[in-house]
Amino acid sequence: MTAAIAEKGTSAPLAPDGPATPPVRRRRRERAFDEVPRWQIYLPLGLYLLFTLVPFYWMLLFALRPAGSTSLVPWPMTFDHFDKVWNARSFSVFFQNSALVGVCTLICTTLVALAGGYALARFNFRLKQTFMLALLCSQFIPGALMLVPLFQIFKNLQMINSLGSVVIAETVFQLPLSVILISGFIRNVPYSLEEAAWVDGCSRFQAFRIVVLPMLRPGLIAVASFAFVNSWNHFLFALMFLMEQDKQTIPVGLSTLIGADSVDFGALAAGGVISAVPVVIVFAFIQKWLITGFSAGAVKG
């Protein structure tokens, strides 16, 4: 269903930013349903691609060319910087920590949000409005401003320097949006399908697993990858709650490279590339689902 939405409407001729010029308008009258001139697509797109890709290229360039080189192409290519960052600067450890935090956050967020979202989508109960209000409001409560009290809570729980503290904090701040998104996706699955499954003898949980869950796939992929990418990228909780070096995550490790007295640009760039690899892979896989997932009922007024 959601895929159909994505495929549709792509042929609509829309104006890119600029207003149409008179000759274009005249031509339009002759053809009822014509296309945007190609240069109006490729020129702005090309400029924007330049803005997007030059920074990436710059990072790859510094990561791959030998220190001291001023060449604009990464040739001769070297992997010394990666070797240095991965081993000497313990990025291998940071990488494992980040991956662990990311996967745990993904699992916790998705499961908790699935339960909450199902309740919101399928039941009327007394606390529903309160719960919904809490979800909407807490999207405006920033993790950055909660660092001080959260630090004290985790200190009392003796979870400072434990990756668990970061997983909990990340999950909590992902939850409101995830619950709202998932309840939207579940509402898009007709209730009658579930009811039909009950008539056929399924329990509520079986009906959910067999009928609803497969239809939630694009939405779940969007929410889960959101949770993973956000927690992989997030910097502040790990910075504040994890003091020991062997507990730190990739963004914190990267920030120590930035803050070093004499910055080793090759190592910094290689660290950047390492930190980008997992999210780029995730992104490549989910890009299609991301858009269909959102159009399936995410940002509705």
Add this chain to the structure above:
Amino acid sequence: MASAVAQKSSGAPPRAPGKPRRRTGATPRRLPYLLIAPAGLLMLGFIAYPMLSVFYYSLQNYNATKPWRNGFAGLDNFTKIFTDDPLFWDSLVFSGKWVVTEVSLQLALGLGLALIVNQTFVGRAIARALVFSPWAVSGVLTTTIWLLLYNPSTGVGRYLADAGIGTYGSSVLSDTGTVFWAAVLAELWRGVPFFAILILADLQSIPGDLYEAASVDGANRFRQFVHITLPHLKDAIILSTLLRAVWEFNNVDLLLTLTEGGPAGVTTTLPLYVAVTGFEAHDFGYATALTTVAFVILLFCSILYLRLSKFGGDDK
């Protein structure tokens, strides 16, 4: 976790293998509460409780470096914020400037970008993947990349100067006149795809017939955009703008690592000021009072958000 909860409630009538269990479809009254319990408890424990503790500490003197002064302070912290703290006002003004600049530019560019990649053209799939890719990049990685680009010895400017274009300048990040736009550009690079993705998702739900009909009636593309596209996108634009405004207000990662709030404090936002007060000056009492003020500002935003999203209806 979810499965365990769901299973528990469905087991209410005794299991009889082979016999259809029609009654399990009925709604036990406790089920919705069991389902929202994990989310609710997590939010109570790690959002509601810390918020209450913020309000409590904001009325206290609580400074780890001056423990002899700790105790009830009444409204002293707030009095100091509003009457005797130029840094607060500076950071608030900078936050406003930062949010307005970032969000409006991101929206304009994101909308333009979404309109372009919504067209049919050769290479669209790869173009989409490429222009959206900075979305997945972290604040610290953005800093890493743009440090390389801005640094006078490694940046693009050096190569242009080598080729005779421009001069070997100093770092744009250490000049109070240029640092704002340098930071804005770096954040734009990362922030535009967010709007582009959300707006593209909404664009795809506009029926193509509408444009066809408008075109037959002689509406040019600009008028189609104003009368069909914009009204359709209105809700999505309002909501994503508000969400993004709050997000940018709280954006600490990029500024903390790129400029550290400097030079001379000109890029310190309110949340950054809170973090520095709390964790570098160890003045928890004052930091939580600043947090409370920021909450009030955000509360105003969330009321606006609720109004606009027509909260409360079951019509969603």
